[in-house]
Amino acid sequence: MKHTKKLLFVTTLLASNIAFAGSIISQEQGDGLIQALTKDYNQSDSSCGGDGSPSFLCTGIMLHGSRPTKDHVWNPTKAEKKSDGISFSYLRHDSKYSELAYRFDSGYIVYQIFGSPSDKIDLEYNCFFPVDGSTDGREFAGCGAHENYPSESGSCESQGIHTAYEWKQHYQSTSGSKSEHQCSFDVRDGSSSTSYNFAQGLAAMKLISDESMHIQNEVRASLWQDDIGDELPIQAFFYLEGSKSVGLEEAQDYQSDYYKTTGIAIPVIKLTLPNKSSEDAKFKFSRKEQAI
Secondary structure (H helix, E strand, O other): OOOOOOOOOOOOOEOOOOOEOOEOOOHHHHHHHHHHHHHHHHOOOOEEOOOOEEHHHOOOEEEEEEOOOOOOOOOOOHHHHHHOOEEEEEEEOOEOOOOOHHHOOEEEEEOOHHHOOOOOOOOOEEEEEOOOOOHHHEOOOOOOOEOOOOOOOOOOHHHOOOOHHHHHHHHOOOOOOHHHHOOOEEOOOOOOOHHHHHHHHHHHHHHOHHHHOOOOOEEEEOOOOOOOHHHOOEEEEEEEOOOHHHHHHHHHHHHHHHHHHHOEOOOEEEEEOOOOOOOOOEEEEOHHHOOO
16 A cells, blocks of 8 residues: 555744744744644544555654764664664554653654655655564564564564464563564555554553553664755654753754754754653643754
8 A cells, every 4th residue: 555645734844034032933833833743642543544544644643762963863873774774653642651762862753644744755664563672683674583583573474473462472472582572563555454563563552551651662664865854754853851951952953953954944842751651741842942
């Protein structure tokens, strides 16, 4: 099934000549972004539209945790190039977690493919792990078997695992690293089971909710080229509530660098992750926190 953009809901924020409180991003634009993210977070459709496209194309929030380096934050890192893929986490009211990989304090959010501006590329998502997949040690761009479990950790499909319950049984069947031993659900474009597989992955999170609440899930995307920032579907830069000034400064650095490089003004927002299943993620925009 080919993923095509179904919406032209373009909220890319271009620099304007209007400045207030030191920011070229208006309060109206920031509020609109928060409303859009909150709506995306609260949706829970099992698929998109009548053709059964997987729900991550039109619901939820796809985010990438980062930290500043000498390179642009949107360029693949050396580790990502070595593993031949880039990791995201999927956040929705029914797929919650309390922290990011490597305790990142900041990062960026990308548009859903069905809501992405028409001048941005579509990212290619390949597989989904209900909890962190230890993908640096896996073959096939992080979606295949882990080097420590070469015959037991390949894709779910290759092992005859098709349901959330079967995934849980396999996940819990080792006395070693469950993260490395788990299998991934295939969510590649063109697969006839992508929508079903992703739904089973989300259901698997619920079956191990005591663990998944405190371990982020992992979506593996294909690498993109360096220095194509203006083509990437970046919707917002974020920092985590509770990271004090560190996370905010990191997100502001991304924002400033992106604006200087592309001429596109992307908002910085504060993201509050839930600490328990009864809580929800929250999003907040403040003009005072914008670096441009």
